[in-house]
Amino acid sequence: GIQVEQSPPDLILQEGANSTLRCNFSDSVNNLQWFHQNPWGQLINLFYIPSGTKQNGRLSATTVATERYSLLYISSSQTTDSGVYFCAVNYGQNFVFGPGTRLSVLP
Amino acid sequence: EAGVAQSPRYKIIEKRQSVAFWCNPISGHATLYWYQQILGQGPKLLIQFQNNGVVDDSQLPKDRFSAERLKGVDSTLKIQPAKLEDSAxxxxxxxxxxxxxxxxxxxxLTVV
Known part of the structure; x- marks a missing residue:
């Protein structure tokens, strides 16, 4: 089956800093999504991004499908950005999650 | 649009008891999924429905887990009997x- 890796596994930032999260996948995929899981466990969809670049406020994402990776950029981080960030890929009829990046933003 | 509704939010049961979860998807969404997320891990697919038919249940522990999606809308997931490792x-x-x-x-779900 497909392997989905995320890096770094853990990240600690000072409020206001920028960061880049990476997702690598081992095979061609139909689609890719980035999620933020807040401290209450809710999975919030950030981007549906099978290819190209999208931006939403302080967040942006880029997927290079031919090279099998995606990047999530967080600029001017805030404490409310804390939580776990997952990428998930559509592989055939399955939707496979990576292990996540745990982000802590300190005030 | 209304989101995906689930209930209950929390459940504590003793091992060997049974439990059921309910899901109401977004109106018009043909595909419905149940995932299990153990603490510290990413979600793992248990079962996928397309309308009221099962597309993938290869990771569903069928000896104790069951799911149905009657009329292609709401779905229920049941565990019977529950084990400690089902806490998720x-x-x-x-x-x-x-x-x-x-x-x-x-x-x-917490199984004690």
């Missing part, structure tokens, strides 16, 4: 072909 958050998601997934708030 159970997430329901729905999608429309060609679009992304939307998740519900989940049900946190």
């Amino acid at each position: 958050v159970y997430l329901c998601a729905s999608s429309l072909e060609g679009n992304g997934y939307t998740f519900g708030s989940g049900t946190r």
Whole structure:
């Protein structure tokens, strides 16, 4: 089956800093999504991004499908950005999650 | 649009008891998924429905887990009997072909 890796596994930032999260996948995929899981466990969809670049406020994402990776950029981080960030890929009829990046933003 | 609704939000049961979770997907979403998320891990697919038919249940422990989606709308996931290792958050998601997934708030199950 497909392997989905995320890096770094853990990240600690000072409020206001920028960061880049990476997702690598081992095979061609139909689609890719980035999620933020807040401290209450809710999975919030950030981007549906099978290819190209999208931006939403302080967040942006880029997927290079031919090279099998995606990047999530967080600029001017805030404490409310804390939580776990997952990428998930559509592989055939399955939707496979990576292990996540745990982000802590300190005030 | 209304999101994916799940209930209950929390459930505590003793091992060997049974439990059921309910999910109401976004209106019009043909595909519905149940995921299990153990603390510290990413969600793992248990079962996928397309309308009221099962597309993938290869990771569903069928000796104790069952799921149904009558009339292609609401779905229930049942565990009988529960084991300690079933303690997890159970997430329901729905999608429309060609679009992304939307998740519900989940049900946190604790088996004691």
